[in-house]
Amino acid sequence: MQQIFVQQRLTPNQDLVLEGTSFRHLIKVLRLHVNDYFWIVDKQQQTFQAQITTINSDNFQVHLQTLHRSNCELPVTSIIACSLSKKDKLDWITQKATELGAQQIVFFRSRYSIMKWAPTIVPKKLDHLQQIALSAAQQSHRLQVPQVKYYATLAELIKSQNADYQLVAYEQMAQEQKKGALADIFQQLQAGQSLMCLFGPEGGFAVEEIRQLRQNKYKLCGLGPRILRAETAPLYFLSALSYQTELEKELTN
Amino acid sequence: MQQIFVQQRLTPNQDLVLEGTSFRHLIKVLRLHVNDYFWIVDKQQQTFQAQITTINSDNFQVHLQTLHRSNCELPVTSIIACSLSKKDKLDWITQKATELGAQQIVFFRSRYSIMKWAPTIVPKKLDHLQQIALSAAQQSHRLQVPQVKYYATLAELIKSQNADYQLVAYEQMAQEQKKGALADIFQQLQAGQSLMCLFGPEGGFAVEEIRQLRQNKYKLCGLGPRILRAETAPLYFLSALSYQTELEKELTN
Numbered sequence: 001m002q003q004i005f006v007q008q009r010l011t012p013n014q015d016l017v018l019e020g021t022s023f024r025h026l027i028k029v030l031r032l033h034v035n036d037y038f039w040i041v042d043k044q045q046q047t048f049q050a051q052i053t054t055i056n057s058d059n060f061q062v063h064l065q066t067l068h069r070s071n072c073e074l075p076v077t078s079i080i081a082c083s084l085s086k087k088d089k090l091d092w093i094t095q096k097a098t099e100l101g102a103q104q105i106v107f108f109r110s111r112y113s114i115m116k117w118a119p120t121i122v123p124k125k126l127d128h129l130q131q132i133a134l135s136a137a138q139q140s141h142r143l144q145v146p147q148v149k150y151y152a153t154l155a156e157l158i159k160s161q162n163a164d165y166q167l168v169a170y171e172q173m174a175q176e177q178k179k180g181a182l183a184d185i186f187q188q189l190q191a192g193q194s195l196m197c198l199f200g201p202e203g204g205f206a207v208e209e210i211r212q213l214r215q216n217k218y219k220l221c222g223l224g225p226r227i228l229r230a231e232t233a234p235l236y237f238l239s240a241l242s243y244q245t246e247l248e249k250e251l252t253n
Numbered sequence: 254m255q256q257i258f259v260q261q262r263l264t265p266n267q268d269l270v271l272e273g274t275s276f277r278h279l280i281k282v283l284r285l286h287v288n289d290y291f292w293i294v295d296k297q298q299q300t301f302q303a304q305i306t307t308i309n310s311d312n313f314q315v316h317l318q319t320l321h322r323s324n325c326e327l328p329v330t331s332i333i334a335c336s337l338s339k340k341d342k343l344d345w346i347t348q349k350a351t352e353l354g355a356q357q358i359v360f361f362r363s364r365y366s367i368m369k370w371a372p373t374i375v376p377k378k379l380d381h382l383q384q385i386a387l388s389a390a391q392q393s394h395r396l397q398v399p400q401v402k403y404y405a406t407l408a409e410l411i412k413s414q415n416a417d418y419q420l421v422a423y424e425q426m427a428q429e430q431k432k433g434a435l436a437d438i439f440q441q442l443q444a445g446q447s448l449m450c451l452f453g454p455e456g457g458f459a460v461e462e463i464r465q466l467r468q469n470k471y472k473l474c475g476l477g478p479r480i481l482r483a484e485t486a487p488l489y490f491l492s493a494l495s496y497q498t499e500l501e502k503e504l505t506n
Contacts, residue, residue, distance in 0.1 A: 072478040099485050101477075140479045183500045224354075224495045225325040226393045232352050235485075239492035240500070242477045247436045247493070 002030060002038040003138045005145055010042040012066040016050070019059035027060055039067060045143040073143050074101040075251040076189050078241060079163055079196035080234040081106035083205075084113040089231040094129045098136035098146050100238035104196075105133065106161060108151040112203030122150055154209055158216050163196035165189070168213050169233050170220040171204065181221040182237075186244040191251045195241070197221075199233045255283060255291040256391045258398055263295040265319040269303070272312035280313055292320060298396040326396050327354040328504040329442050331494060332416055332449035333487040334359035336458075337366040342484040347382045351389035351399050353491035357449075358386065359414060361404040365456030375403055407462055411469050416449035418442070421466050422486050423473040424457065434474040435490075439497040444504040448494070450474075452486045 004022050018026075026032045032052060040048045040062075047069055050062035080102050082093055090107060097105050107129075109116050117125055129148045137145040151157040165185055189195065198218070205213075210220070223236050245251045257275050271279075279285045285305060293301045293315075300322055303315035333355050335346055343360060350358050360382075362369050370378055382401045390398040404410040418438055442448065451471065458466075463473070476489045498504045 070478060096485055096488075099479060099481050100489070101479055140481070142479065180500055180503075183496070222500075224499050225323060226352060226354055226395065226495075228352050228393070229349075232349055232488075235349075235488055236353065236492040236495070239489040240496035242479075242489070243436070243493035243496055246477050247433055247475075250433075 001141070002026060002032070003041060003141050004038065005041050005134070005138065007043055009044055010040065010046065010048055010064055012048070012064060014064045015053070015061060016040075016064060017059050017061050023059055027055060039141070040064065041143055045073075047143070071143070072141060074103075074242060075191040075245050076241070077103045077163070077192075077194035078238060079104040079106060079161065079194065080237065081108060081157060081161065081196060081198045082230070082234055083108060083110040083199065083201035084115045084117070085201060085230050086114055090129060091132055093231050093234055094132045094146075094148060095136045096235050097238060098133045098142065099140045100235060101142075101242060102146050102234075102238055103144065104149065105129070105146050106149045106151065106157065108154060108157045110154050110201060110209055111206040113201045117150065117152075119152070122152075126150055154212065157198075158213070161196060163194040165193065165195045166216075166218045167195070167197040167221050168205070168210065168218045169197055169199050169223050169237065170210065171222065171227065172220075181219065182223065182240065183244075185219065185221065186241060189245060189251060197234070197237050199230060199237075202230050254394070255279060255285070256294060256394050257291065258294050258387070258391065260296055262297055263293065263299065263301055263317055265301070265317060267317045268306070268314060269293075269317060270312050270314050276312055280308055292394070293317065294396055298326075300396070324396070325394060327356070327495060328444040328498050329494070330356045330416070330445075330447035331491060332357040332359060332414065332447065333490065334361060334410060334414065334449060334451045335483070335487055336361060336363040336452065336454035337368045337370070338454060338483050339367055343382060344385055346484050346487055347385045347399075347401060348389045349488050350491060351386045351395065352393045353488060354395075354495060355399050355487075355491055356397065357400050357402065358382070359402045359404065359410065361407060361410045363407050363454060363462055364459040366454045370403065370405075372405070375405075379403055407465065410451075411466070414449060416447040418446070418448045419469075419471045420448070420450040420474050421458070421463070421471045422450055422452050422476050422490065423463065424475065424480065425473075434472065435476065435493065436497075438472065438474065439494060442498060442504060450487070450490050452483060452490075455483050 034052050036052050038050055040050045047067045048064040049067040053063050054061040080097050094105055133146045133148055287305050289305050291303055293303045300320045301317040302320040306316050307314040333350050347358055386399045386401055
């Protein structure tokens with residue numbers, strides 16, 4: 001079932017005219033017809049079933065009915081923050097993290113980042129990744145589109161991003177026999193809390209960066225005994241979080 | 254730390270001559286020098302630290318010492334079986350599943366598979382994917398290289414692949430309020446058991462295929478409330494399995 005997001009509040013039994021991107025995507029590309037259905041999620045995360053009633057040359061009209069469906073968002077606000085890797089990896093991380101339920105996807109530059117973004121290209125890079133998040137959120141039937149952000153330094157990220165639980169994925173933790181740190185934290189989570197985890201670049205974090213993060217109350221955690229690539233680690237984290245909070249003991253408000 | 258696998262049994266304090274692929278990879282490409290170290294995992298999954306003692310024109314010699322390290326393999330034999338998707342996705346699944354600990358990576362053709370492999374190209378396709386698994390196993394410091402296999406039909410897979418637990422990832426399970434099925438199974442696992450999960454193609458499994466699998470004692474399970482792409486689902490499964498058996502309550506023999 002196709003799904004789009006709209007930046008307005010909708011009401012049941014409303015008739016709505018759609019144009020622009022939605023028209024091009026649903027009518028021109030996907031070739032939906034009169035009487036076809038798709039889903040619309042509004043700005044309040046309400047889902048409506050939309051039936052196409054009229055198609056014009058550059059817009060189309062739909063009739064809305066409320067759709068009742070189970071919540072498909074993680075019960076905790078999850079933020080993944082990844083040090084810059086090569087472009088393709090950023091696209092993958094953004095797409096997969098959206099499928100796996102992240103609410104914010106943050107990229108930042110750390111000492112050993114593979115790449116850097118000149119300030120003038122940051123808006124264009126973020127636009128590109130935000131578009132990927134939007135498409136993935138539509139395909140995954142998310143109720144919200146993750147926000148993609150960027151910080152040029154670790155210090156700025158530490159200063160600007162806060163969460164109830166602030167973690168750093170640190171490979172050495174797996175080796176130091178402190179395997180259970182992540183599970184301990186996940187099991188303490190309560191619905192509505194927020195959780196952020198930082199993931200280093202291919203070269204890992206510098207010792208001073210780990211010290212700086214610990215001084216700012218970040219906890220180190222391991223992600224199992226195998227070495228995970230920079231783009232795999234955040235997906236492990238989000239999958240484990242979903243497993244703990246949605247499959248094992250369902251966290252509910 | 255670089256790691257290679259060798260198809261022989263090694264002993265501590267042994268001197269070993271390496272040539273061919275290992276020589277090209279470690280000496281020509283990575284440019285290791287005399288006195289440099291790397292790891293070798295032998296056919297019995299023993300790890301040795303190898304120090305280069307001599308480099309010749311087409312081979313090199315190392316001195317071995319036993320290396321003690323924690324087990325980094327999942328405590329259960331995990332088999333992921335994925336219906337054929339586009340080539341890039343197969344490469345990605347193979348690489349990531351290896352990082353995440355799978356022991357067998359099976360591809361098969363089902364009703365709605367995106368692609369098919371003519372019998373004449375199957376060996377070449379498998380060689381390519383096996384090479385990806387080898388590289389990923391080396392980089393992840395695995396103790397074994399996952400075996401990549403292919404079945405041309407679902408019936409052949411059902412007949413030839415067995416495991417203590419046989420599952421099918423089925424999206425509708427998430428919607429049918431039977432969210433906890435995967436967790437129930439994971440929590441019953443005992444060290445040394447085997448677990449296989451089938452993942453459908455982009456179009457999902459046909460109703461008759463689900464019926465056929467159920468008749469053959471496969472259990473249906475959901476992977477959370479969001480729709481996951483065909484290449485993301487097996488990674489969710491392996492991450493959740495690692496979280497349950499390696500981070501939460503460590504399964505040990």
